[in-house]
Amino acid sequence: MQMHDAHRVEIIIEAVMERRLCERLIEAGVTGFTVLPVHAGSGRSGHWEREGQVSKAGGMVAVICLLRPDRVDSLLEAVFPLLERHIGVVSVCEAKVIRSERF
Amino acid sequence: MLELAADNLTSPMILCFVLGVAAALARSDLSFPEAVAKGMSIYLLFAIGFKGGVSLNEAGIDARLVGAILAGVALSAVFPLVGFRLLALLTSLGPTDRAAIAAHYGSISIVTFVTAVSVLDAGGIAHEGYMVAVAAAMEAPAILTALWLVARGGGTTQTGGSSGHHLREILLNGSIVLLLGAFAIGWITGPDGQREIDAMITAPFKGVLCLFLLDMGLVAGRGLRNARGIIGPGLLAFGVLMPLLGAAIGIAAGAMLGLSPGGVALFAVLSASASYIAVPAAMRVALPEANPSLYLTLSLGITFPFNLVVGIPLYLWAATAFAGG
Structure with a gap:
C-alpha cells in the first residue's frame, strides 16, 4: 500500500x-x-494522577495532530507562546499516513 | 461551645470526612469514580441553590441582600491583600506564589458552605437563604486582586486571554451557573416548586453529603500526605490563621449588616474558607509560574479540614455570641 510522509x-x-x-x-x-x-x-513537577483531582488545575491532556512535514514549523511557532510558561511536553516524530490529502 | 463542637465532631457528615482522611492517610485503595463524585456535587449544588431561592421567595428581597452581596464582593477582593501581607510575614515565598495562595483565601469553598448550611439546618438555626448568592458573588473578585498584586510587582500574568476573559470563565464556571440557576428556579417557583421536588432535594441530601464528604476526605487526606515536605511551619500557620482572621472579619461584617446569627455564621464560613476548584484552575492559566503544590495542598490539605472539623462550630459559636440568638 502507498504510504506518505507526515509528522506527528x-x-x-x-x-x-x-x-x-x-x-x-x-x-x-x-x-x-x-x-x-x-x-x-x-516529571520535573513531581508525580501526579488524575484520580482524586477535584479541579482541572491538576489534570493533563494530550493533543495529537498529524500534518505534512512542511507545516510543522508554522504550527510550533503558533503554539509555542502559549506553551512556554506551562507544565508539559511537546514532541515531534516522523510518521506515515495512508490518505495524504487529509493532512 | 463544647456541646456544639461535640455535636459537629460526632455528626455522620464529619465522621464520613474523617473516615476519608484516615483511609487516604492509611493508603487504602478506597476511591470514588470521577463521574459519581461529579454527580454528587451537581446534586448538592442544585439542592442548596434551590432551597436558598425558595427561602428568598418566602422572605422577600430587602436591602440586606444587596448589602450582603456587596460586602461579600468587597471582602473577597480585600482578603488577598491581607493574605499576601500575612504570607510575607510568615514565609519567604516570592510574590507570585504569595499572590496565588492569597487568591485562594479571598475566594470560597462551596463544600464548606454546604456543610455549614447543613449543620445550621440540623440545629434548627435560621439563616438567610440568599447567602447562596453571596457565596457565588465571592468566587471571582479575589482572582483579579491576585493578578493585580503580581502585575504591580512587575510580574507577568495571563497567557492566552485578558483579565476580562478569565473573569468570564470563572463567572460561567459550571458550579456558579448551577448554583445561581437553581437559586433562580427556587426563587421563581417558591414553596410550590419545592413541594413538587421535595422528595429529591430534601430527604437524600444529608446522605449524599455524607458520601461526598467521604470523597472529599480522601482528597484532603491525599493533600495532607503530600503536605510533608511542601508545607513548612510558616505556611501551616498561615493555613490556620488566615481562616480565623477571615472569619473574624466576616462575623464583624455580617453583624454590621444586621444578619441573623445563622447568617453571620455563614458569612464567617465564606470568609474563612479557601477555594480549591475555581481558583486553582484560574491560577494555572494566569500565573503558571506559581507552584500549584503549595496552594492546592494548603487549601485542600490544611484549611479545608480545619474549617470542617474545628472552624464551623467555632464560627457558629462566635457568631451566636457576637450577633445574639
Missing part, C-alpha cells in the same frame, strides 16, 4: 490550557487533531 506532533499540556491550545491550532490552520485524557505521570 504530540503536546501534553495542563487540562486548563486545552481550549486555548485547540483555538490556537485552528487559527494556525490545523483542522484535524485529537485530544486524549492523560491518566497519570511524573
Whole structure:
C-alpha cells in the first residue's frame, strides 16, 4: 500500500490550557487533531494522577495532530507562546499516513 | 461551645470526612469514580441553590441582600491583600506564589458552605437563604486582586486571554451557573416548586453529603500526605490563621449588616474558607509560574479540614455570641 510522509506532533499540556491550545491550532490552520485524557505521570513537577483531582488545575491532556512535514514549523511557532510558561511536553516524530490529502 | 463542637465532631457528615482522611492517610485503595463524585456535587449544588431561592421567595428581597452581596464582593477582593501581607510575614515565598495562595483565601469553598448550611439546618438555626448568592458573588473578585498584586510587582500574568476573559470563565464556571440557576428556579417557583421536588432535594441530601464528604476526605487526606515536605511551619500557620482572621472579619461584617446569627455564621464560613476548584484552575492559566503544590495542598490539605472539623462550630459559636440568638 502507498504510504506518505507526515509528522506527528504530540503536546501534553495542563487540562486548563486545552481550549486555548485547540483555538490556537485552528487559527494556525490545523483542522484535524485529537485530544486524549492523560491518566497519570511524573516529571520535573513531581508525580501526579488524575484520580482524586477535584479541579482541572491538576489534570493533563494530550493533543495529537498529524500534518505534512512542511507545516510543522508554522504550527510550533503558533503554539509555542502559549506553551512556554506551562507544565508539559511537546514532541515531534516522523510518521506515515495512508490518505495524504487529509493532512 | 463544647456541646456544639461535640455535636459537629460526632455528626455522620464529619465522621464520613474523617473516615476519608484516615483511609487516604492509611493508603487504602478506597476511591470514588470521577463521574459519581461529579454527580454528587451537581446534586448538592442544585439542592442548596434551590432551597436558598425558595427561602428568598418566602422572605422577600430587602436591602440586606444587596448589602450582603456587596460586602461579600468587597471582602473577597480585600482578603488577598491581607493574605499576601500575612504570607510575607510568615514565609519567604516570592510574590507570585504569595499572590496565588492569597487568591485562594479571598475566594470560597462551596463544600464548606454546604456543610455549614447543613449543620445550621440540623440545629434548627435560621439563616438567610440568599447567602447562596453571596457565596457565588465571592468566587471571582479575589482572582483579579491576585493578578493585580503580581502585575504591580512587575510580574507577568495571563497567557492566552485578558483579565476580562478569565473573569468570564470563572463567572460561567459550571458550579456558579448551577448554583445561581437553581437559586433562580427556587426563587421563581417558591414553596410550590419545592413541594413538587421535595422528595429529591430534601430527604437524600444529608446522605449524599455524607458520601461526598467521604470523597472529599480522601482528597484532603491525599493533600495532607503530600503536605510533608511542601508545607513548612510558616505556611501551616498561615493555613490556620488566615481562616480565623477571615472569619473574624466576616462575623464583624455580617453583624454590621444586621444578619441573623445563622447568617453571620455563614458569612464567617465564606470568609474563612479557601477555594480549591475555581481558583486553582484560574491560577494555572494566569500565573503558571506559581507552584500549584503549595496552594492546592494548603487549601485542600490544611484549611479545608480545619474549617470542617474545628472552624464551623467555632464560627457558629462566635457568631451566636457576637450577633445574639
